[in-house]
Amino acid sequence: MNKPALEIPVLDIPVHPETMDGRDPSLLRGDRVSGDRYYSREFMQKEWDHMWTKIWHVAGRLVDLQEPGDFVVHDFMNQSVMCVKQEDGSIRAFYNVCQHRALRLVDQSSSVNEFHCPYHGWVWGLDGALKSVHDPENFSQGNPCGKLTLKELRCDTWGGFVWYSFSDDSPGLMEYLHPMPEVYKNYPMDTAVRIFARKIRLNTNWKFASVNFSESYHTRTAHPQVPPWIDQDYWSARSEIWPNGHGRTVQPMRPSLRDRLPEGEPHPFDDILRQWDIDPDSYASFEEKAIKGWMDLKEAKRRLWKERGYVHYEHMNDEELTDSPHTVFFPNVTISFLPDNLIFFRTEPDPKDPTKCTFDLWCMAFPVEGQKEAHGIMTRDFYPVVECEEETVDFDGGRGVPEIIDAIVWQDMMLAEAQQNGWESMGFDDYYLADQEARVRYFHETLNDYLEGRKGGPAA
Ligand code: FES
Numbered sequence: 001m002n003k004p005a006l007e008i009p010v011l012d013i014p015v016h017p018e019t020m021d022g023r024d025p026s027l028l029r030g031d032r033v034s035g036d037r038y039y040s041r042e043f044m045q046k047e048w049d050h051m052w053t054k055i056w057h058v059a060g061r062l063v064d065l066q067e068p069g070d071f072v073v074h075d076f077m078n079q080s081v082m083c084v085k086q087e088d089g090s091i092r093a094f095y096n097v098c099q100h101r102a103l104r105l106v107d108q109s110s111s112v113n114e115f116h117c118p119y120h121g122w123v124w125g126l127d128g129a130l131k132s133v134h135d136p137e138n139f140s141q142g143n144p145c146g147k148l149t150l151k152e153l154r155c156d157t158w159g160g161f162v163w164y165s166f167s168d169d170s171p172g173l174m175e176y177l178h179p180m181p182e183v184y185k186n187y188p189m190d191t192a193v194r195i196f197a198r199k200i201r202l203n204t205n206w207k208f209a210s211v212n213f214s215e216s217y218h219t220r221t222a223h224p225q226v227p228p229w230i231d232q233d234y235w236s237a238r239s240e241i242w243p244n245g246h247g248r249t250v251q252p253m254r255p256s257l258r259d260r261l262p263e264g265e266p267h268p269f270d271d272i273l274r275q276w277d278i279d280p281d282s283y284a285s286f287e288e289k290a291i292k293g294w295m296d297l298k299e300a301k302r303r304l305w306k307e308r309g310y311v312h313y314e315h316m317n318d319e320e321l322t323d324s325p326h327t328v329f330f331p332n333v334t335i336s337f338l339p340d341n342l343i344f345f346r347t348e349p350d351p352k353d354p355t356k357c358t359f360d361l362w363c364m365a366f367p368v369e370g371q372k373e374a375h376g377i378m379t380r381d382f383y384p385v386v387e388c389e390e391e392t393v394d395f396d397g398g399r400g401v402p403e404i405i406d407a408i409v410w411q412d413m414m415l416a417e418a419q420q421n422g423w424e425s426m427g428f429d430d431y432y433l434a435d436q437e438a439r440v441r442y443f444h445e446t447l448n449d450y451l452e453g454r455k456g457g458p459a460a
């Protein structure tokens with residue numbers, strides 16, 4: 001089917017001045033994407049040397065760092081980092097390693113008054129200073145207290161997350177994220193509550209997710225449940241990229257016109273309309289319901305948000321009220337910004353094996369007055385709107401995470417494990433991409449920019 005002749009309203013949404021068209025292949029160099037990027041240990045080492053040690057990592061959620069002494073531990077490759085709430089309210093990041101004889105200080109996120117090393121009992125303050133040791137007079141080179149501190153890393157916050165970097169001189173967090181904090185200034189991100197969280201061990205390279213989340217060309221095939229409520233036609237969406245490698249697809253949350261459900265089958269969009277007092281039967285045709293209903297929904301939300309307690313709508317624009325900007329923060333964090341939810345997806349490499357990774361799936365919901373439960377969106381069920389702990393599980397061919405079976409992200413994971421083998425095939429040379437997949441190559445080109453020293457260098 002070609003583009004419909006129907007007139008579709010275009011929203012007057014300001015676009016950030018540095019935005020480039022993510023569907024324009026002429027913006028690409030055309031770097032070849034060979035399969036070894038997905039399985040070679042040499043490539044994995046290059047990623048560590050030139051990319052992972054330069055970028056910013058999400059250590060955890062700000063909500064877990066309320067009181068002095070609260071800390072989150074983040075293990076990445078062979079490193080372990082802890083971000084610690086200080087007495088003055090700031091947050092500092094330290095390598096999770098005792099400066100005496102290298103014992104790991106803490107195993108998991110928790111809260112302490114000071115860090116006691118379990119080996120010889122050295123005591124470290126929240127600020128990383130060494131406070132006491134046994135037999136301080138027995139060090140002929142001098143008492144280590146007042147001398148030694150835990151080794152510190154750069155730490156900053158954005159979006160309700162605490163971030164750190166292994167690099168002392170690469171660009172700061174705001175420069176690295178630019179212009180995402182501006183693009184998403186209307187979302188009160190730090191109010192979102194994490195209602196479902198799993199760290200899932202997958203048999204695939206970490207990059208599958210960043211690439212997969214950079215295009216919607218696969219969705220009609222892989223996720224047949226999506227087109228009835230999020231328009232999957234590429235001509236309806238905006239695909240955007242920015243110089244730092246971040247990119248997003250903004251799709252209207254309305255039925256795709258070419259994915260009409262069989263007559264008589266309940267339509268998910270009808271429920272969305274009814275939720276805002278719009279009668280789905282008041283439209284003369286399916287097309288009118290999809291397009292006019294989508295505009296009516298914006299109007300209804302704008303009129304009713306306050307009395308219904310949707311306080312997170314206060315600053316949202318007409319696009320954000322109903323639509324779905326799905327955003328890849330280079331290299332490995334994706335956030336789906338939905339009107340009532342944030343879904344955080346993050347893959348991280350296995351420390352030893354490039355054909356394995358972990359996938360963090362955090363389903364978050366904006367609290368709505370009077371709503372005790374919210375749908376996880378990537379889950380089958382509803383969950384209480386209270387902060388939850390993250391559990392680590394094996395994907396186990398799809399059986400290990402029963403809560404997400406048949407959900408969008410589960411379908412992606414099934415495909416990712418199946419694709420891993422294909423990367424090693426001698427029958428594969430390079431991608432052959434549709435224009436709407438241009439961001440796929442843009443991702444790899446940004447990665448090459450890091451590996452070849454064009455990005456990640458000292459801040460200007
Ligand atoms: S290794 Fe920590 S006190 Fe010895």
Ligand SMILES: [Fe+2]
Binds near residue numbers: 212218222408412
């Ligand atoms: Fe997908």
